[in-house]
Amino acid sequence: AQSVSQHNHHVILSEAASLELGCNYSYGGTVNLFWYVQYPGQHLQLLLKYFSGDPLVKGIKGFEAEFIKSKFSFNLRKPSVQWSDTAEYFCAVMDTGRRALTFGSGTRLQVQP
Amino acid sequence: EAGVAQSPRYKIIEKRQSVAFWCNPISGHATLYWYQQILGQGPKLLIQFQNNGVVDDSQLPKDRFSAERLKGVDSTLKIQPAKLEDSAVYLCASSLDREWNNYGYTFGSGTRLTVV
Numbered sequence: 001a002q003s004v005s006q007h008n009h010h011v012i013l014s015e016a017a018s019l020e021l022g023c024n025y026s027y028g029g030t031v032n033l034f035w036y037v038q039y040p041g042q043h044l045q046l047l048l049k050y051f052s053g054d055p056l057v058k059g060i061k062g063f064e065a066e067f068i069k070s071k072f073s074f075n076l077r078k079p080s081v082q083w084s085d086t087a088e089y090f091c092a093v094m095d096t097g098r099r100a101l102t103f104g105s106g107t108r109l110q111v112q113p
Numbered sequence: 114e115a116g117v118a119q120s121p122r123y124k125i126i127e128k129r130q131s132v133a134f135w136c137n138p139i140s141g142h143a144t145l146y147w148y149q150q151i152l153g154q155g156p157k158l159l160i161q162f163q164n165n166g167v168v169d170d171s172q173l174p175k176d177r178f179s180a181e182r183l184k185g186v187d188s189t190l191k192i193q194p195a196k197l198e199d200s201a202v203y204l205c206a207s208s209l210d211r212e213w214n215n216y217g218y219t220f221g222s223g224t225r226l227t228v229v
Contacts, residue, residue, distance in 0.1 A: 004155070006155075042222070043116075043204075043220045043221060043222045043223065044156070044220040045220075046218070090155050090156070092155075098161065098168065098169055099144065099208065100146065100158050100161050100168075100169060101156075101158065101218065102158070103155030103156045103157070104155050105153070105154050105155050106153075106154070106155050
């Protein structure tokens, strides 16, 4: 069975600081990888996804993530965070057969102005 | 296009009562998912439908949870009887398979259930 680990449960940053959120997964087959964001009171939204090709993927709002197959990692990065990035971030892996997502436990990001 | 609609937004019930949640996916989306998100955790898949058939219900507690998607469009998730540990947000999502690579899932806003 696949699993996803997000090691940072709660991150507090000041505006303009750089962000990196860790995500590691375990799955033996071909995977698709995702980062979702959930702003306070809102539904889950897709930030970015990796299916194949260039392991550095760019998403919305200046976020990017790098897939490192040898490390089973898909870390999320942003060079300069804004107060509006305050949200919960979820890493997820999908097995390409069933197309069902397995989520990590999430990282709560708090950006202080 | 309209998003995934869920109702109600909030529900408070006593333990041992029953409750039902409704989901209307985006028009034309063949695949529908129900997820349970307990506070402080990531969403967990409960059941996946392809049209009106069940693809995966391995994590659905079938002694108390049931779900149906009779006409392959909207879906209902029921809990009977509810336990305190069922307090969570119940998320519905849908996807259009042939455009999966472009769009993936679309999630609804969820139903927040509190069991007291």
